[in-house]
Amino acid sequence: MTADVSKPIRLALVGIGKIARSQHLPAIDRVGRLDLTAMVSTGAVDDDVRFETLSDLVASGLAIDAVSFATPPVGRFELAVEALAAGWHVMLEKPPTATVSELEELRRVAGEKGRTVFAAWHSHEAAGVGAARQWLADRRILGGEVFWHENVRDFHPGQEWIFAPGGLGVFDPAINALSILTEILPCSLFVEEASLVFPANRHAPIRSRGAFATSQAEARIAFDLDFESAGEAQWDIAIRTDRGVLELRNGGADLYIEGVKQAVARTSEYEALYERFVGLVERGESDVDGRPLQLVADIFLTGGRETCEPFAF
Amino acid sequence: MTADVSKPIRLALVGIGKIARSQHLPAIDRVGRLDLTAMVSTGAVDDDVRFETLSDLVASGLAIDAVSFATPPVGRFELAVEALAAGWHVMLEKPPTATVSELEELRRVAGEKGRTVFAAWHSHEAAGVGAARQWLADRRILGGEVFWHENVRDFHPGQEWIFAPGGLGVFDPAINALSILTEILPCSLFVEEASLVFPANRHAPIRSRGAFATSQAEARIAFDLDFESAGEAQWDIAIRTDRGVLELRNGGADLYIEGVKQAVARTSEYEALYERFVGLVERGESDVDGRPLQLVADIFLTGGRETCEPFAF
Incomplete structure (x- = not known):
């Protein structure tokens, strides 16, 4: 099913928290085809079109074409199923669902109902990523490293869900x-080894190290992940x-080849995501890439476990 | 590619441990089309055709058509890739690989090389399972329970790998x-909630409880799993x-409808698996069902964690 490209897409945004305010709302405002018709939030929202729950929105009879979810991943699947049942297209903040099985089911249901599901990965839209993919496409990968350190207190202050079961830490x-x-x-990744460090009082890991093997036999991608980094x-x-x-630095925004910074066009990741969502809806397509979540599930499945001191925000 | 059905399939069995001796070797012996041509084991095997490693078998130049893996799941992927590269069909003991990503890659490589991959789930061949599937096919599922209790000391004595990372516990x-x-x-399953209990000195859980949601909204399948059961x-x-x-009791061997035991033909699970493997090879097909491993990965991904007393065999 394809949509009439002359009409605005009436969008509901569900989950009005930190990421919705800082990224989703400004991006929606800048994408011409999108008409923000409703917001769903259990918290206070300074707007007339606010609903407490998605079920309230469905029951209201308000005309909606698409729903974007910026709620935490646990519980998002049930909401997305409800939205698809109402005949609405669905966009999902990352990670798209709590589990891989849920994501596969959304893909199936969307196909059945002829609606779009878009599992949005905002880092795909980082300024250096497209050029990096092109540069790597015809090269032989020898190895690599991921270094991803931040302090959860800076970027997710007080967000207890992030260390709850399914929060991913x-x-x-x-x-x-x-x-x-x-x-x-240009190759597939498999978990070769991983360590997971859990705070004694939490259900999700705060640090992890390990390596991926790849389908290019000799290439190995090491990773070093820290959610309680002392520095920048x-x-x-x-x-x-x-x-x-x-090298991609700054979350994919900056691209370096042989240590030399490359010129790349600045982008707004979330504006690009919403433009992509509009295009998918127009063409009647879905975009459901489960590989990043599958790798995380495989790390949880096979990682060695350590316990560290309790964590408090 | 289909095989000549008049010629025997020259089979190598890799990993000569408890399950190989009790199940694989007797079953291979009973399946007419299979000719056990080599065994690969780091341990002592009383046979002339024994190789220390799969690489040794490849290097020997011995004519082999298919390889069956009964090694522990961690490390099996690399061996299966090696076997497919040698042009051999592959059968995998359960769980087929350490991670879901690895299983998807084997599916891809087998397709590329025109070889069979069979992820064998021996419980699929339990006597009551086929009849249970037929009986449930056109019924509405209201709910259910899984109760799976055994003592690891009885069934896996001294098998340290089972509590190592990737061993699944x-x-x-x-x-x-x-x-x-x-x-x-006749519906899909998703992890709704789960607890995982890890012995303080081990990397894999010894107990788990939880529930699956299903694609039939109201149906919920609870599970209660214990690997250190005191009783039978x-x-x-x-x-x-x-x-x-x-009800399926005794690992799927016995089928009860409304409490009444049903007559089902006795089966040898492993003989049925090898017959199925022969059929897949003859028809040039693969059978790679990753759903059970995906559910386990999703449970590890989202389960709440508890620690219990250290475990010793």
Whole structure:
């Protein structure tokens, strides 16, 4: 099913928290085709079109074409199923669902109902990522490193859900790195080894180290992830190839080849995501890339476990 | 590619441990088309055709058509890739690989090389499972329970790998229950909640409880898994439907409808698996069902964590 490209897409945004205010609302405002028709939030929202729950929105009879979810990943699946049942297209903040099985089911249901599901990975839209993928496409990968350190107190202050079951802990930010890796590398990744460090009072890991093997036999991508970093946040990826070294720094925003910074067009990651969502809806397509979440699930499945001191925000 | 059905399939068995001796070797002996041509084991094997490693077997130049892996799941992926590269068909003991990503890659490589990959789930061949699937196919599922209790000391004495990273702990047996569930239920399963209890000195859980949601909104399948059960081993599944209650007891061997034991033909699970493998090779097909492993990965990803007293065999 394709949509009439002359009409605005009436959008509901669900989950009005930190990321919705800082990224989703400004981006929606800048994308011409989108008409923000409703907001769903259990918290206070200074707007007339506010609903407490998605069920309230469905029951209201308000005309909606699409729903974007910026709620925490646990519980998002049930909401997305409800939205698809109402006949609405669905966009999902990363990670798209709590589990891989849920994501596969959304793909199936969307196909059945002829609606779009878009599992949005905002780091795919970081300024250096597209150029990095092109540069790596015809090179032989020799190895690489992911270094993803930040302090959860700076970027997720008081967000207790992030250390609850399904909250992913350090993999909430690190899944951005994995979404870049699976996007730019011309080979598949498999967990070779991993350590997971859990605070004694939490259900999700705060640190992880390990390595991926790849379908290019000799290439190995090491990772070093920390969610309680003492210094400045650092989100870097380095890939060594048969013809030079590529680096993505600053979460994919900056691209370096052989240590030399490359000119790349500045982007707004979330504006690009919403433009992509509009295009998917227009063409009647879905975009459901489960690989980053699959790698995290595989790390949890096979990682060695350590316990560290309790964590408090 | 299809095989000449008149010629024997020259088979190598890799990993000559407890399960190979008790199940694989007798089953291979009973399947007419299979000719056990080599065994690969680091341990002592009383046979002339013994190789220390798979690489030794490849290097020997011995004519082989297919390889069956009964090694522990960690490390099996690399061996399977090596076997496929040698042009051999591959059968994998359960769980087929350490991670879901590895299993997807084997599916891809086998397709590329025109070889068969068979992820064998022996509980699929338990006597009551086929009849259970047929009975459930047109019924509405209302709910169910999985009760899977055994003592690891009885069934896996001294097998340290089972509590090492990737060894799955209680999910090494319980994945059999999940392989039955995904086979018999006419709906999809998703992890709704789970607890994982890790011995303080081990990397894999010894107990787990939780529940699956299903694509039939109201149906919920609870599970209670214990790998250090004090009593007799018990491997039972009960499914409530709109038209009666089905039970599989004794690991799927015994089928009860409304409490009445049903007549089912006795089977040899491993003989049936090898017959199925022969059929797949003859037809040039693969059978790679990753759902049971995906559910386990999703449980590890989202389960709450508890620590219990250290475990010793």
